[in-house]
Amino acid sequence: MKWNELLIRYGELSLKGRNRNYFVRKLKRNIETALSDLHSFEIKSERDRMFLYADGKDDMEEAIKRLPFVFGIQSFSPVAKCPATIEDILQTALDVVGSGETEGKTFKVEIRRTDKSFPFVTNELQQKIGSHVLRNFPELSVQMKNPDILLFVDIRLEGAFLTSKVYPGAGGMPVGSNGKSLLMLSGGIDSPVAGYLLMKRGVAIDAIHFESPPFTSELAKQKVIDLAEKLSSFGASVKLHVIPFTELQQLIVGKIPDGELMTTTRRIMMQIADRVRVETDALGIISGESLGQVASQTLDSLTAINAVTSTPVLRPLISFDKLEIIDLATKIGTYDISIRPYEDCCTIFTPAKPKTKPKLERVKHYESFVDFEPLLEEVIKKRKIYNLPRQEKDEFADFL
Amino acid sequence: MIYLDNSATTAPSEEVLSSFVKVNKRFYANAASLHLAGKEAETLLERSREQIRSIVGAPEGEVIFTSGGTEANNLALLGFARKFKSRGNHIITTSIEHPSIMNAAKQLEKEGFDVDYLSVNETGMISLDELTEKLREDTIIVSIMHVNNEIGTIQPIQECAKIIKQHSRAVFHCDTVQSIGILPISIADAGLDAITVSAHKIHGLKGSGALIMRKGLLPESINYGGGQEFGIRSGTVSVPAAAALALAMRLITEEDTAEKYSNWRQRLVNYIKDTKDVIILAEKNSAPHILSIAFFRIKGEVAVNHFQKNGITVSTSSACSSKSGQAGHVIEAIGLTEPYKQGVIRISFGENNELSDVVKFEEVFSSFVDILQRGKSNEME
Incomplete structure (x- = not known):
């Protein structure tokens, strides 16, 4: 089946009053980014929908594969175009209906006749097309309310446009239309999902990760790069900042008592994240914390950790159950990456009994004996930055 | 000369030989190992799998690397028989298959399976009518070779697939050792379930082949060990052989x-x-x-x-x-x-x-x- 164009509908966006043009422009740019490696395509935007034209059949199929992951799209439909003659319309109607499953499905024809000079009126057309389709697909039955297949025929001056399939979009808002935040990306299951949820609401993200070589391996870092790259597939590039954390971590372990170790570690991480945030012009910090999941995610712990900054810390998973998070991670394709078995820096110097109710005053007291500042500045300067998606040479291609 | x-066999191409040597030098680590070198070998292995899948029109399909066509054919027949024996007891193949199918079928007969061998005419063609007649509700495997290795007859596998799908729930396996790279083969388009390929018939290396299947279909294992290749084919995978097979398949289909x-x-x-x-x-x-x-x-x-x-x-x-x-x-x-x-x-x-x-x-x-x-x-x- 050769489709000529894609009709893209945006739900929530068309409600956004005077800002709508801004949102639509963002969406158009994000779609262009998502399809940038295709040969040639063109997007035309109208008030409440867009049309995407691609040249080749392959490009069209690739676009159909990628659009469901671009935020800000409510749904989209492939459209077949034919000359506005009754013979062509009947034949194309069969092609369009036949391109999907028909066994045991219900069906209905809807007509829009913008070209009033077309020789048949709407009712006649509906009957002609409907009966022609039914003759050729006897397994279909007609249903007026909520049919499985709604064959929509739009007769315009420049031709007839037929569509039947509706692909659901990702919903949400175009990434970048709601500013930028810095995601604390650990390599676990939760943080990429937190990033995804904020992207869904239009937030562009940079990510920050703490590594402790030689205790953490290259593979652990690779895993985080892969996660950040996966996030970049949702319509926007992602910058990943990797902080060399070994020395700071050893300093903390040497100077802070076991009970407060974890809380101080998190407080230091939060401070580093906050300074990187300023450098990258991000507004908030995103974290994958879910209330009560581990010792550092009790309300007491969150309070003690959060005390280092007044920057908004966005925690979209705060009330999620672990299983809900896993479901979402599986759906967006980060779960398989997250469960790779490598140690991350948080699991290396874990005290036997971290306090679930740390007292902010005590933590501050212990920290007051240590000067973290020089190292803090140093690691931020020494951070490595990865731009994702990667555009590097494929070294394996030489052997295949 | x-x-x-x-x-019978082909001369390995220069490209395949040189890739095989280079991959042996650089990616000799065990693809199942956790360390970086192992991970790299695994990445190359998966890339090889991906390339093979897309060449045979099963972009989402399954690839099990084997020691060659014989092992892949054995795995298909014995492995699917074990897997689906609760569904039925009947197997159909032809009277002109390669010995690796023929003798595997004979073995299954000894184990209590009921095997029909389709007859062929003087040009080696099976009859679609006979296939239709022989198909039963309890048929679990049909294995028909694409091109015969002795006389070259091409069987109408696409029509066979249609008939098999229409009349049974059997898995359709096709030995494409002689046809791959010369005739177009697409698992999806032809409606096949599984095919066998061998590297040394297409200017690749001896000791390497694969069983390739549509998505979600895997046979039972017929050997036992460390559970490599999704638990189907134990034994340390030869990453160089896998890459060489993928390369040989690409070269032969490009021309x-x-x-x-x-x-x-x-x-x-x-x-x-x-x-x-x-x-x-x-x-x-x-x-x-x-x-x-x-x-x-x-x-x-x-x-x-x-x-x-x-x-x-x-x-x-x-x-x-x-x-x-x-x-x-x-x-x-x-x-x-x-x-x-x-x-x-x-x-x-x-x-x-x-x-x-x-x-x-x-x-x-x-x-x-x-x-x-x-x-x-x-x-x-």
């Missing part, structure tokens, strides 16, 4: 050789056709790179020796059955008449052949026929 026995071979074959057919006491087997419906002919009351071995003396390597019908001295099961199945049975030779083209090889073959063929005629006229006197 002019090598015209490419259906369109079918038309060239077809022209050569037709030229030979025209040349040989009216020769006294020589017949052409499966003249029509045959693969472009395989030509089998039979001499009247002359042993195939004698012809092979004559060609050898004149610098051309051809073989008696199949390397796998040529040493036993008996007519092979394929020759029996097509019902070749007695005086021709022992006299079959096979010519098969490959990437290294040129038109001049075909011309040279014609000359040597003529000289052989001259000798035969002289011998016979002497007999008369």
Whole structure:
């Protein structure tokens, strides 16, 4: 089946009053980014929908594969175009209906006749097309309310446009239309999902990760790069900042008592994240914390950790159950990456009994004996930055 | 030497050999290891799998690397039989399969499975009507080879797939060892469930092949060990062999050789056709790179020796059955008449052949026929 164009509908966006043009422009740019490696395509935007034209059949199929992951799209439909003659319309109607499953499905024809000079009126057309389709697909039955297949025929001056399939979009808002935040990306299951949820609401993200070589391996870092790259597939590039954390971590372990170790570690991480945030012009910090999941995610712990900054810390998973998070991670394709078995820096110097109710005053007291500042500045300067998606040479291609 | 026995095996290509050596030097780590070197080897292994899947039209499908076509065929027959024995007890194959299917089927008969062997006509073709008749509710596997290795007959696998899907729930396995890279094969388009490929028939390396399946279909394991290859085929995977197979498959499918071979074959057919006491087997419906002919009351071995003396390597019908001295099961199945049975030779083209090889073959063929005629006229006197 050769489709000529894609009709893209945006739900929530068309409600956004005077800002709508801004949102639509963002969406158009994000779609262009998502399809940038295709040969040639063109997007035309109208008030409440867009049309995407691609040249080749392959490009069209690739676009159909990628659009469901671009935020800000409510749904989209492939459209077949034919000359506005009754013979062509009947034949194309069969092609369009036949391109999907028909066994045991219900069906209905809807007509829009913008070209009033077309020789048949709407009712006649509906009957002609409907009966022609039914003759050729006897397994279909007609249903007026909520049919499985709604064959929509739009007769315009420049031709007839037929569509039947509706692909659901990702919903949400175009990434970048709601500013930028810095995601604390650990390599676990939760943080990429937190990033995804904020992207869904239009937030562009940079990510920050703490590594402790030689205790953490290259593979652990690779895993985080892969996660950040996966996030970049949702319509926007992602910058990943990797902080060399070994020395700071050893300093903390040497100077802070076991009970407060974890809380101080998190407080230091939060401070580093906050300074990187300023450098990258991000507004908030995103974290994958879910209330009560581990010792550092009790309300007491969150309070003690959060005390280092007044920057908004966005925690979209705060009330999620672990299983809900896993479901979402599986759906967006980060779960398989997250469960790779490598140690991350948080699991290396874990005290036997971290306090679930740390007292902010005590933590501050212990920290007051240590000067973290020089190292803090140093690691931020020494951070490595990865731009994702990667555009590097494929070294394996030489052997295949 | 002019090598015209490419259906027995082919010369590995320079590209494949050099990639194999390089991959052995650089990615020798065990692909199942957790360390970086292991991870790299695994990435290359998965990339090889991906490339193979897309070449055979099963972009989401499954690939199990094996030690070659024989193991992949064994795995398909024995593995699917074990997997689906709760569904039924009946297996269909043909009377002209490669021994790796034939003897696996015989083994399954011993284990209590009911096996039907489809008959073939004088050109080696099965009958779709017979296939339809033989299919039963409890048929669990149908295995039909795409191109026959001895006489080159092409079976209508697409039509077979339709009939099988219509009348049964059987898994359709197709041995494509002789056809891959020469005839177009798409698992999705042809409606196949599983195919066998082998590297050394397509200018790859011996000891390497694969069973490739549509998404979600895997056989039971038939060997036991560390659970590599999704638990189906234990044993440390040869990453260099896997990459070499993927490369050989890419190279062979990139070049369109079918038309060239077809022209050569037709030229030979025209040349040989009216020769006294020589017949052409499966003249029509045959693969472009395989030509089998039979001499009247002359042993195939004698012809092979004559060609050898004149610098051309051809073989008696199949390397796998040529040493036993008996007519092979394929020759029996097509019902070749007695005086021709022992006299079959096979010519098969490959990437290294040129038109001049075909011309040279014609000359040597003529000289052989001259000798035969002289011998016979002497007999008369």
